[in-house]
Amino acid sequence: MKDAWFRLKAAVIRFKYKYILKEIFFLQDPETVHERMVRVGHFLGKHAWSRSLVRWLFFYQHHMLEQKVAGLTFKNPIGLAAGFDKEAQLTQILPEVGFGFMEAGSVTGVACNGNPRPWLWRLPKSRALVVNYGLKNDGSEAISQRLKKMKFSFPVGISLAKANSPDTVEEQKGIADYLKAYKTFAAEGVGDYFTINISCPNAFGGEPFTDPVKLDRLLAALDIGGKKKPVFIKMPADLSTDALDEILAVARKYKVTGFVSTNLTKQRNNGKISAEDKLPEKGGISGKVVEDLANEQIAYIYKKAGKEFVIIGCGGVFSAADAYKKIRLGASLIQMITGMIFEGPEIIGLINHDLVGLLKRDGFASIIEAVGADFKPKSN
């Protein structure tokens, strides 16, 4: 009965979002819609009545989805990826929407204006976005102070990056800005885990810390070997397997907790880009365009390293089947943005609801058993 009621509610909201609200939103400038959504979410998170209303509309929970990962408890595996809530305004409302965790930022040491506008484009036929924000954010001090005042009812990760400016192109200056951000949050005791974003595709000086020697120096400076909180690395989508191997070796040396696979793709010759969509010259591409690249990377890391690293799968998740595919390839947790923008906020509860069905169908007692199932020997 409870299940039927959840499905009915979700179907009604889904219809309204897909056929009315989304039609209106997609006629408007994407950055304006994004900013408005964050403002609305922030407002709804401030009041008990609005949190209850959102919970009543969207929330779904099931014990089969709960797991402990890297010492943190996740009520469900679906998280908001870095980049939607850059300034950490949504920590109070996202648990009510049904998210199991979120990543705020990316946050840089000093505040950063990002690239000149425009920042965001939709590719409706490709079911993807093109992103060229270039790490716009209020900086580590303002954001850590904002978060310090909040109580979180789910794990909140902090995505760390270096400011997008000619001043941080020189390696030591770049490292200094990551370090400033990391130390500011660590000093305030804010955030449940950190993700080191080495893969912003739209910043001055490119992605220097995907070079294993430079990454080694960055991780040494951050001193994450003696870390108290889990630390992940946010991976580029367009890495060769040789480059991946080198990053895995450095990550192993510094006992990194795991990887977020992946960030946006920079490749313009991706077969998933529809000829009907007009591709802007600049920006990284999300959604269905990056999905296969992310899945290949998840599978590669899991096959190479098994449970040594925790994998957070990210890229092109629009449904429970998409999330489940990543989990079976080796991801313990999932992050998403584009799927929520195309499908609406009710998709989070629906993914969780339908994931339970997929786990039951395949005979798993909990999500933990499904992680990497595609690579486990089948028992007869």
Ligand SMILES: Cc1cc2nc3c(=O)[nH]c(=O)nc-3n(C[C@H](O)[C@H](O)[C@H](O)COP(=O)(O)O)c2cc1C
């Ligand atoms: C609007 C937007 C802004 C983003 N900004 C960031 C960012 O600041 N830091 C980061 O690590 N990833 C950023 N990303 C990448 C996402 O975290 C994610 O890796 C990528 O979008 C693939 O997931 P998706 O297909 O579910 O959107 C951004 C993505 C979008 C759509």
